Amino acid sequence: MTELANDRLLRALMRQPVDVTPVWMMRQAGRYLPEYRETRKRAGSFLDLCKNPELACEVTLQPLERFPLDGAILFSDILTIPDAMGLGLYFAEGEGPRFERPVRDEAAVKALGVPDAEQDLGYVMDAVRVIRRELNGRVPLIGFSGSPWTLATYMVEGGTTKNFARCKGMLYERPDLMHHLLSVTADAVTAYLNAQIRAGVQAVMLFDTWGGVLSPRAYEAFSLQYMEQIIGGLQRASEGRAVPVVLFTKGGGQWLSRIAKSGCDAVGVDWTTDLADARVLVQDEVALQGNLDPCILYASGERIREEVGRVLDSYGHGPGHVFNLGHGIHPDVDPEHARVLVEAVHELSPPYHR
C-alpha cells in the first residue's frame, strides 16, 4: 500500500496533533461542480453513475483536482443497502429516491435479509479499489453508510418524507417490527462498512440524517443503539493504522454528550451548536467534525473567510477538529466559494495548532 502523503484528516479524527486543520465538505463530489454534471450526463441515470466504479472514481476525485481538500469521500448513494436487500431503488426525476417495494408490514419486515456486501454490493467495493489506486496516497478515502434508522425511514416510507408518518407510525405502534428491521439493517451496515474497510477506505462515517426527528427516548432506542452496535462490530484498523469512525446525527446537538460515548472516534456537528459548546459536551473525548452553515457559501468570499475564522475560533486550540460544513454543500453554490472555504481553513488555522 502507498504511504499517505497527507494524513491530517486521519490524525485529526484520532485527536492527534496536525499542522493545519484538515477540511473536506459533505457532498463535495456533487452537482455544484460542472464537471460532475458532465460525468453524470455521460453515465445515464444517477444510479448508473453510482454503480459504475470508473465513473464513481472520476466524480470522487473531481473536487480534489480543484481544491486542496484533505480527504476524499467515496461517491455512492446512501440507499445502496436497501437496494441490495431487493427493495428496488429508483430515482424519479427531480423527486429523490424511491423504492418499488417499500417495507410496510410484518411479512415485508420479516423477509428482509442481510445482503452479501462483497457480492451484492461488489460495485461499491470495486469503486473503493479504483479510487484508492487513482488517489495514489494523496489523501485518505472516507467510506460511509446511512444509519439504520435513516435507512429505515426510506425503506418504510418508500422514499423521502416530510412527516415520517409511516416509519414513526411503525416505531410507535409496532416497536417490535421496527426493532427487527433496524437489527437486520444494522448487521447489513456493519458488514458493508467492514467490506469497505477491507477494500481500502481509511475512515468511515455513519450518516444519521434523520435521527434528529426523534424524541430523545426514541433516538436512543431506535437510532443510537443500533449505531453503537455497528461501531462495536467494525474493524478498527487497517494497513497498520486506525480506521477512525465518525458518527453524525443531523439535528442531534442536544444529545452530543451521549453520542460521544457511542464508541466512535469523532462526532459530526451541524451549525446549530457552537463547537465551543460541543467541545465541552463531549469533554474532548472524541474529535469534532463541522460545522459551517452551508448557506454561508451563498455569501461573498470576504464573509465566507470571516465565518470560517469564527468556526476555527469556536473550536479553539488543540487537536481534534476536522473542518466541514454542517450539511452537504448545496447544488446551486458557486464552486469558487467552496475554494474560498477550503483555502481559508488552511490559511487561518495554523495558529490553533501551535
Added chain:
Amino acid sequence: MTELANDRLLRALMRQPVDVTPVWMMRQAGRYLPEYRETRKRAGSFLDLCKNPELACEVTLQPLERFPLDGAILFSDILTIPDAMGLGLYFAEGEGPRFERPVRDEAAVKALGVPDAEQDLGYVMDAVRVIRRELNGRVPLIGFSGSPWTLATYMVEGGTTKNFARCKGMLYERPDLMHHLLSVTADAVTAYLNAQIRAGVQAVMLFDTWGGVLSPRAYEAFSLQYMEQIIGGLQRASEGRAVPVVLFTKGGGQWLSRIAKSGCDAVGVDWTTDLADARVLVQDEVALQGNLDPCILYASGERIREEVGRVLDSYGHGPGHVFNLGHGIHPDVDPEHARVLVEAVHELSPPYHR
C-alpha cells in the same frame, strides 16, 4: 366581558396551580377535521376562509365542539402581516404559500412599512371579536403571530423553502438589510398582537417556526432579539388579568435557557427535548408548553395514552405545564386519536397537581 368558565390554560401559562393539566393542540382547527374541510370548501380559497370572520370563527370553534379542549386558537394564517405589507399572498394549490412580490433587494426592503393593524388587518380583529362572542367564556382565546425571522424567510424566499438560500444569503451577505426587514416586521408584529389583545385574545403566542435552522449566533441576533423586542412592547394585561405570552422556537431545544430569559411567560418545546430536561434548563422561571410528537397520533389509542402519560410524567409535579403537541397536528390523523389524547391528559394529570 363574560367570566371565564375554564381558565386552566391561562393559569398554567402563568405557573399558577390548576386541577388538571390544560391541553390544546397546534393546528387543532384544521384539515384533519372533516367539518373543517367542509367549511373550507364553502369558503372558497384558504385565504377567503382566513379573511371571513364568521367562517374563521366557525372553524376556530369546531375542535371545541368535538373535544374538551382548554383553549381555542384564532384561526388565521401566519402570513397575514406580509400580505398586509403589500407582498401579495396567494396559495398555489398543493404548494403552500407564495408571494407575488418577494422582498429580495435593498429597494424592496426599504419600501416595507408597518401595516395599520386595525385597518389593514381588520378582518383578523373582527374574527377575534366574533370568536370571543361565540366562545361566550367557555375557554380562553389564544392569538398569535409568526416571529419576524419566520416571516422574513417567506418574504425573502417568496414562499416555503428547503435550503433557505435567499434569506440566509441576505442574512450573511447583507446583515444590515436583514436587520432592517426584521425591525420593521417586529414593529408590525407588536402592533398586530396588541390589536389582537385589544380585540379580545387572552393569551398570545409567537411561532418561530424557522428559528431552529439558524446557528446559535444568528438565532440570537436575527430571531430572538426581535422576539424580545416584541415581548417588551406587548400589552401584558387585559380585562383585569394577565395576557400570557408564549414563545415557541421549533428546533430551539439547545437554546431553552436563553429563550426563558426573553421576557415571555411560557416556552413551547418540541418533542426532541424531554420536558424534565427542559424544566431544568428554564429553572422553572417560565411555563412549558408541549411536547408530544404529533406522529404518535398515527398509533393506536393505547399507545397514545401511554405516551401522554410519559409526557406528563416527564414534566412531573407542580404548576406550569400546558399539554400540547410539539408541532401542528398532521392533516391525515384520525380525529378520534386526537380525542384520546385530550381525554388522556385530563384523566391522567390530576395526580401531578395534588
